[in-house]
Amino acid sequence: MFACLLIDHLGVKAEINRNPQLAGKPVVIARASGSRRFVMDASPHAAGVEPGMPLADALSRCKTAVLVEPDPVYYHSLFDQTLLAIEAIGADVEEGDLGQAYVRLTGLELLHGGESHLIASFLAAVPIHLAPRIGIGPNKFSATVAAHQGRAGKPYRSPDESDDLARFFATLPVELLPVPWTTIARLHSFGLRTMGQIASLSLGVLQAQFGPEGRLMARLVRGIDDRVLMPRRHDEEVVESLAFPDPVATIGIVLTAVENLLARAFDHTRLRGRSARVCTIEGAVFRAPAWRKRMVFKEPLGNRTKAFSVIRTTLEGAPPPGALEELRLTLSAITGEGGKQESLFSDVRRQENLTEAIRQLKERFGMQAPIYHIREVEPWSRLPERRKALVPFAP
Amino acid sequence: MVKAPGAAQGLSTLRPLNSPEHVNVQAKNGWPSTLQVRGAASREIASIEDVWRVEEEWWRDAPVVRTYFEVLLDTGRRMAIFFDHGKSSWYSQRHG
Structure with a gap:
């Protein structure tokens, strides 16, 4: 048995949680793509505004929209914390798109005293302000569809048998299928708008037209989904952070802080005699979205001097976008290499x-x-x- | 006309080397006389250096029957081309 966690409008919910004055207002989160700006997410109060829409169109439809700069680092961190809380109840969690995750329930019922208690623990692990929708089904796809059918905070259960599932899916739109939007557009161009219409076609026809995706669709709409759950991997990492007493905009001070964080990180017992391949620096920017820079070293680095040299060059070329209030440094992709032996041949x-x-x-x-x-x-x-x-x- | 699905080749797939490429050939009595490779001008075939026939998989519904020609173009370039008897088409192939 699987559960699908669906937090729609995660960006808007996260912004309202951070700034409660936004509650009940038509919040529109806009992102830039080249010289144009598009809607990344919008609250239900922003009537007529859909994610992906050009911002100019959105503002013409909703003149009272409250524009908010996106803060993807914050949204991902909030979602990550939620998934960690779910993992803490003992569940395997597969992370999907932002706001969507799958959880394997089988085997956990006994641990929690029955399925209802397990679902209750699951719901309790998700912050209430995120208003999660939870779908339960015999496979990942049925759980996803159930989550879309349900209401926030009320788990929705799909049928268990594949025949019943096919009937359950029949009238639902093809947009729920886990295929790229280009495939959905092609389905529309063939006049296929519901999953029942797809189920009426043979596997061969779908496979001939859509390749492996056709086979996947043909099976899913018949209630067959043998995709396995791929639990999240938790790579070992070392995290160090510091807060500035006043926002810092000078690159020299930022670099000094980075050097200090690196010294602390490489002094960590987990990094003794080992090397790190990736360094991520995140900063809370004063009155602006959080900033994040990920650097991959050419070879795993085992001392702070070499790592700092790479980071300094990168940050001097691409400094933080504003004054920093906090700085966090993460070293990841840690190798088990103790020394480097050159080959003779x-x-x-x-x-x-x-x-x-x-x-x-x-x-x-x-x-x-x-x-x-x-x-x-x-x-x-x-x-x-x-x-x-x-x-x-x-x- | 419905297009072939043309699923993208993933990294897990094997990619054959030396796949035949379609070419336009004008032939006289079964012997190639001019050759046009995609995107290039048509060239005269100065001489045919060698000819051989390949018949494979005769037990299948569509056996592979090809007649290969090693040709010398008027530019001095040497190429291997073949006529696919099953598809009635001409192809060029490296290392034929």
Whole structure:
């Protein structure tokens, strides 16, 4: 059994929590994209305003809108704290988009004295001002759909059997399917607007038109979802922070503070004899959204002097956007490396350098680096295209 | 016309090397005479250096039957092209 936690309008709810005077007002959070500004989130009081809409359109529809600068660092931190609280009740949690997460309930009922008590603990773990919607179902998709159907604070349960699920989904819109919006637009162009309409099509037809996504959709609308829950990974990290007595705008003072934080971080017992690959610096900016800078070192660094040299160069090139009230430094992607032994043989060194470069790319871009090597597949084949193939390089 | 889904190749997939590329060929009595590679001007085939035939997977519904030609263009460039008898189309291929 799975539960889906859905906190819609998380940005607006977070802003109201921080500034209660915004409650009941048509709050619009705008984000910049190039020279244009778009609506990131809007409260239900901002009539006619939808996320993704150009800000100019939104303001013409809602003239009394209260504009708020986005603070994604704060929203993510609030959501992260919520997920940590849910994990504290013993649940595995998979993080989805901001405001959405999946929780595996199976096996926890006995621990909490029954499913109703478990759901109650789950709800109690989420701050009440976030007004979470909770859906419960036999798989991730049914739980998501149930969450969209439910009301804040009232868990909504989907049917358990796949036949009943298919009937439950039949009249619901295709927008609930976990596929990109381009696929949704294509479904619309075919006149497919409800999941029941998709269920009336054969798997082959959907697969031929949409590839793997077609297969996924065909299965989901029939109540079949075998996607497993991928619990969040908690990487080891070292965090140090300090608060300035007065907001600091001088880069020299900020760098001194960073040097101090680095000294404390590298003095931490968890970092003794080890190295860190990633450094994240976050700052609470005076009367502005929080600032965040993530730096990936070319190689794991095990002492503060080298780390500070990299950070100083980065911050001098891209200083904080305003006066800082607080500074937080996090060292993560900590290696178990105690020392560095150079290889005697040049080919081994080359392999190590390549492996190192791939690790660095993966850390920086958050995805597997598109690096391939050539492998013989069917060298005996008389068809040249079958003899060799590009295979993803696995370090 | 419904487009093929054309699912993006992920990093987990194998990417074949030396895939054939479609080319426009004018042939006289089955022998190629001019060749046009996509995006380039049409070239005369100065000479045919070699010819061989490949027949594979004869047990399938659509066996692979190709006649390869190693040709020398009027520019001096050497290329391997083949006629796919199943698809009735011409292709160029490196390391043919």
